[in-house]
Amino acid sequence: MKKINIKRLIEQGKSGQQVTVYGWVKSKRDSKGIVFIAVGDGSTFEPLQLIFTEDSIAFQATAECHTGAAIQASGTLQDSPGKGQKFEVSVKELLILGKADPDKYPLQKKRHSLEYLREIGHLRPRTNTFGAVLRVRNILSAAVHDFFQSRDFIWVHTPVITASDCEGAGDLFTVTGLNMDKPPRDSDGNIDFSKDFFGKHSYLTVSGQLEAEFLAMSMGNVYTFGPTFRAENSNTSRHLSEFWMIEPEMAFADLDDDITLAQDFIQFLCTRVLEKAGDDIAFFEKFYKVMTIDQLKRISESPFTRISYTEAIKLLQDSGSKFEFPVNWGLDLQSEHERYLTEQVFKGPVIVTDYPKDIKAFYMKLNQDQTTVAAMDVLLPGIGEIIGGSQREDNLDVLTSRMAAAKIPQEEMQWYLDLRRFGSAPHAGFGLGFERLVQYITGMSNIRDVIPCPRTPGTIRF
RNA sequence: UCCUGGGUAGCUCAGCUGGCAGAGCAGGUGGCUGUUAACCACCCUGUCGGGGGUUCGAAUCCCUCCCCGGGAGCCA
Numbered sequence: 001m002k003k004i005n006i007k008r009l010i011e012q013g014k015s016g017q018q019v020t021v022y023g024w025v026k027s028k029r030d031s032k033g034i035v036f037i038a039v040g041d042g043s044t045f046e047p048l049q050l051i052f053t054e055d056s057i058a059f060q061a062t063a064e065c066h067t068g069a070a071i072q073a074s075g076t077l078q079d080s081p082g083k084g085q086k087f088e089v090s091v092k093e094l095l096i097l098g099k100a101d102p103d104k105y106p107l108q109k110k111r112h113s114l115e116y117l118r119e120i121g122h123l124r125p126r127t128n129t130f131g132a133v134l135r136v137r138n139i140l141s142a143a144v145h146d147f148f149q150s151r152d153f154i155w156v157h158t159p160v161i162t163a164s165d166c167e168g169a170g171d172l173f174t175v176t177g178l179n180m181d182k183p184p185r186d187s188d189g190n191i192d193f194s195k196d197f198f199g200k201h202s203y204l205t206v207s208g209q210l211e212a213e214f215l216a217m218s219m220g221n222v223y224t225f226g227p228t229f230r231a232e233n234s235n236t237s238r239h240l241s242e243f244w245m246i247e248p249e250m251a252f253a254d255l256d257d258d259i260t261l262a263q264d265f266i267q268f269l270c271t272r273v274l275e276k277a278g279d280d281i282a283f284f285e286k287f288y289k290v291m292t293i294d295q296l297k298r299i300s301e302s303p304f305t306r307i308s309y310t311e312a313i314k315l316l317q318d319s320g321s322k323f324e325f326p327v328n329w330g331l332d333l334q335s336e337h338e339r340y341l342t343e344q345v346f347k348g349p350v351i352v353t354d355y356p357k358d359i360k361a362f363y364m365k366l367n368q369d370q371t372t373v374a375a376m377d378v379l380l381p382g383i384g385e386i387i388g389g390s391q392r393e394d395n396l397d398v399l400t401s402r403m404a405a406a407k408i409p410q411e412e413m414q415w416y417l418d419l420r421r422f423g424s425a426p427h428a429g430f431g432l433g434f435e436r437l438v439q440y441i442t443g444m445s446n447i448r449d450v451i452p453c454p455r456t457p458g459t460i461r462f
Numbered sequence: 463u464c465c466u467g468g469g470u471a472g473c474u475c476a477g478c479u480g481g482c483a484g485a486g487c488a489g490g491u492g493g494c495u496g497u498u499a500a501c502c503a504c505c506c507u508g509u510c511g512g513g514g515g516u517u518c519g520a521a522u523c524c525c526u527c528c529c530c531g532g533g534a535g536c537c538a
Contacts, residue, residue: 029497036497049498067488084498108473108488109499115530116473171536207538232536233463245538324534335534385538433538446531457463 007043013077013087020074021048021089024126025067025100027109035062039071042125045132045279049080049088058094067109068100068126114449121453121461129287132280133450136273137438143272144225144246144434147265153221153248158208160227163200163412171231172203204229207431208247210363210416213392216249216427217419223248225434233457237446238383238436242455249429255365255374255391258428259351262378262387263304265432266349270300273441281441290382290443304349309333309372312341312352319345332359335384342381350379362406365391365426366398376430383440389430396420 009019023041030036033054038047050073052059058073065071075091082088106120107127117124124130148155161175177197178184184192193201208224215222228245248265250257273281274296285292307315316327316337321344325334333341333352342350354372357364364373378387393399399420403410410417438450448454453462 027499029500031494031497031500033495034497036500038498047498051496053495080496082496082498102489103472105488106472110473110487111499112473113531118530228538230537234536235463236534236536237532239537243538383538388538431538436538 005043006039006041006046006048009048009077010044010046010087015077015079015087017077018074019077019089020072021050022072022097023048023070025065025069025071027067028062028065030062035059037062037065037071037073039073040126040131042131042134045128045135045283046085049082049085050075050094051088051090052094053090056092058091061094061096064099065094065096066100066102066105068102068105068107069096070098070100071096114444114446118448118454125452128283130449132277132283133438133442133444134452135280136277136442137450139273139276140269140434140438140441141225143269143276146272147268148221148223148248151221153223154215154219156212156215156219156222156224157226158205158211158215158224158247160205161198161202162205162211163198163202164210165201165203172206173229173231175202175204206230207245209249209429209431212247212249212429213427214415214419216251216429217423217425220252221248221250235457237448238439240435240447240451240454240456243447243451244434246432246434247429249427251427252425253391253428254426255353255376255428258389258391258430259306259353259376262351262376262389262430262432263349266304266378266386266437267300269437270296270441274300284442284444288443288445290445291441296441299349302348304351304378305346306351306353307341308353309355312337315345316340330356330358338379338384339381342379348381352377352379357402360390362402362408363390363392363399365393365428366395366402374428378430378432380436380440382445383436386436386440387430387432389428391426391428394420394424394426396424 003022004019006021006023009021013019021039023039026038026040026047028035028037035052037050037052039050040047052062072095073089073091074093075089077087077089080086080088107123112127117127117130125134145155165172178195184195186192196202205228207228208226212222212224224247226244227242229242231241232239248261250261274293281293281296310329312333313327313329319340321340323336325336327337342348353376354367355375357366357371357373360373360375364375367374374391376389377385380386393402396417400410400417435447435450439447442450444450448456
């Protein structure tokens with residue numbers, strides 16, 4: 001039998017058509033002689049209304065049919081006289097494929113707290129909110145590839161297991177095949193990773209950037225889109241230990257090209273979500289009241305504010321606002337400062353550029369002033385940093401001296417320095433935290449609610 | 463990791479300076495011919511996070527541990 005999902009049925013169905021639908025019961029309402037069942041199958045936000053009247057055999061079967069049950073229903077698609085839906089199905093045959101005991105089923109046809117839903121992560125995709133999140137996440141994932149493919153970027157697969165521990169992006173998870181009860185020791189008593197699976201200490205990647213750089217320095221424009229791991233003990237609404245990151249890297253490009261790409265990228269994604277996930281976005285607007293369709297339209301149309309770090313410091317100092325943390329040139333911007341810029345001053349995305357070299361990574365291009373680097377952060381209201389990027393240092397001497405200053409051992413990094421020895425060229429890229437983007441667009445305030453299986457310190461399930 | 467708020471019925475929460483454990487929703491039964499998280503009536507539902515202490519008496523006060531938010535730091 002050829003199955004049709006509810007999304008297709010609503011889009012392409014014709015009144016009078018015989019249909020069979022499959023899904024899970026979202027709610028049941030009954031009156032004398034008539035029963036209404038709302039059924040969903042994940043394909044779309046709108047549930048399908050099933051009608052059972054006393055004259056059908058299926059009517060009896062609804063007694064056993066509670067919220068959460070998996071059902072198969074056959075009948076006639078017809079225009080709905082009721083408000084709220086275009087079609088409904090008058091059901092002649094109802095099969096309960098899997099019951100859901102109403103005394104034990106953890107989901108009810110009412111609002112649950114997001115905290116509670118996190119405890120039943122395997123069932124929460126059946127809720128309106130999480131279904132909408134997953135559909136938006138899917139639209140965005142596909143749009144990421146559409147955006148880069150349409151610009152001839154090559155999708156490259158950088159490794160999940162890496163030997164680079166000097167990227168400086170945070171603590172790393174060790175990957176090992178050693179017997180943890182009795183690991184081999186060297187003469188100093190330290191664990192001897194030369195006896196490990198790969199012959200050296202290996203980690204889960206914290207960024208594909210360094211590898212993406214050598215791919216860009218041969219393929220031109222490339223991007224990665226894959227999982228990333230940070231062993232930081234971060235307990236916030238915008239950090240995960242395992243998250244997905246998108247990292248484009250462009251050869252023959254400077255910071256300005258990088259910023260333009262970042263803005264075009266975010267705007268493209270907002271536009272695509274509005275086109276393809278209207279129902280879901282409308283739901284977020286209505287129930288969570290954080291991100292509106294109008295706001296998304298505005299973001300997709302108007303250029304982002306650009307401000308240099310130096311200008312930002314001056315603006316904060318002259319603002320007359322009291323901050324908990326000091327504002328001084330040379331100090332990093334704190335959350336409260338970023339929030340002030342995005343939420344109070346500019347009320348939208350802000351791109352801060354040209355940070356002092358001492359608070360940024362060693363690989364960022366040193367500016368002519370010798371004190372700042374060609375870096376940029378994209379900041380969003382409510383989220384903070386969503387993108388961190390830079391033009392990369394392409395001068396061998398400058399790079400090695402910056403590595404020395406940052407005390408980064410160079411023996412293991414000769415391959416990286418080779419890119420500056422042979423055919424070096426200006427290049428730039430950035431990293432975008434995918435879940436933070438999903439958060440921003442849906443208005444979900446906790447990052448744990450935009451990924452199916454969140455990994456955070458002290459918590460792992462499934 | 464630090465600061466801060468919380469944990470009471472299946473879910474969401476009220477329960478004041480210590481004095482009989484509560485409501486809405488869900489569930490059950492009945493009613494209602496078209497509902498939209500339906501509605502109306504009645505019924506059922508408790509390790510008050512765990513342990514210890516103070517007290518005639520603790521959900522309430524004290525100590526301790528566990529868990530969950532929010533904020534901060536680290537970052538995407």
